[in-house]
Amino acid sequence: MSAAALKRAAAARAVDLVQDGMRLGLGTGSTAAIFVELLGARVRDGLSVVGVPTSEATHRAAEAAGIALTTLDETPELDLTVDGADEIDGQLRLIKGGGGALLREKIVAAASRRMVVIADGTKQVATLGRFPLPVEVVPFGLGATRRAVAQALARAGCPGEITLRTGPDGAAFLTDGGHLILDAHPGRIPDPEALAAALAALPGVVEHGLFLGLCTGAILAADESAGARLVTLGTV
Numbered sequence: 465m466s467a468a469a470l471k472r473a474a475a476a477r478a479v480d481l482v483q484d485g486m487r488l489g490l491g492t493g494s495t496a497a498i499f500v501e502l503l504g505a506r507v508r509d510g511l512s513v514v515g516v517p518t519s520e521a522t523h524r525a526a527e528a529a530g531i532a533l534t535t536l537d538e539t540p541e542l543d544l545t546v547d548g549a550d551e552i553d554g555q556l557r558l559i560k561g562g563g564g565a566l567l568r569e570k571i572v573a574a575a576s577r578r579m580v581v582i583a584d585g586t587k588q589v590a591t592l593g594r595f596p597l598p599v600e601v602v603p604f605g606l607g608a609t610r611r612a613v614a615q616a617l618a619r620a621g622c623p624g625e626i627t628l629r630t631g632p633d634g635a636a637f638l639t640d641g642g643h644l645i646l647d648a649h650p651g652r653i654p655d656p657e658a659l660a661a662a663l664a665a666l667p668g669v670v671e672h673g674l675f676l677g678l679c680t681g682a683i684l685a686a687d688e689s690a691g692a693r694l695v696t697l698g699t700v
Contacts, residue, residue: 470692471583474582475502487541490503491569496546499582500526501529507532514532515532518547518569519569542575545580547582549583549675552589556581559595561600564645567641579678584685593622597648598646599613602643609666612666613669623650627649660672680699
């Protein structure tokens with residue numbers, strides 16, 4: 465099966481978790497976009513929910529799908545967030561932020577009773593770090609912050625190249641909050657908790673893409689000859 469078909473299978477299973485009256489966090493990225501599309505179909509069939517989008521792109525997609533939207537100011541406690549992940553390990557630790565929405569994604573996940581990740585099975589890894597780790601930073605003092613991030617990675621036992629993310633036009637990528645993203649390439653992260661604490665302590669760092677203790681369950685779609693096989697991790 466194609467990656468798109470596997471993502472759709474995982475997203476369809478997650479839509480089954482949604483009950484009438486739920487307050488939902490709506491993730492960002494290709495898999496989350498499929499969830500929003502399928503959720504919109506259920507809303508048009510009569511399901512009543514409200515959603516908090518984690519990016520401007522998701523806001524536009526949810527609005528187009530007919531999903532009622534709210535904010536965390538209006539609805540500070542959510543029942544369920546459904547989002548994708550760039551990597552997930554056996555302890556439900558994640559790397560997120562490939563789509564550039566890590567700050568809002570983490571805020572929404574933290575406001576939710578449950579966070580369920582949907583992804584194709586290739587996103588499950590034994591050790592985090594093969595996918596670049598996004599670090600969202602303020603533009604001021606970029607050089608100094610970049611150096612501090614490199615030092616934190618080295619002290620955590622996972623040094624690697626650090627690149628400034630750029631957009632399709634070659635200019636620096638800006639998040640919805642007007643920040644920059646440094647992509648670290650450690651290869652492997654032996655102690656995600658230690659690295660997360662070190663990055664969070666750095667002036668200039670707004671947020672990092674290590675999501676620890678937030679994901680409560682995952683639905684992963686594995687490719688098999690008979691079609692997609694759904695694997696559940698944690699509690700969904």
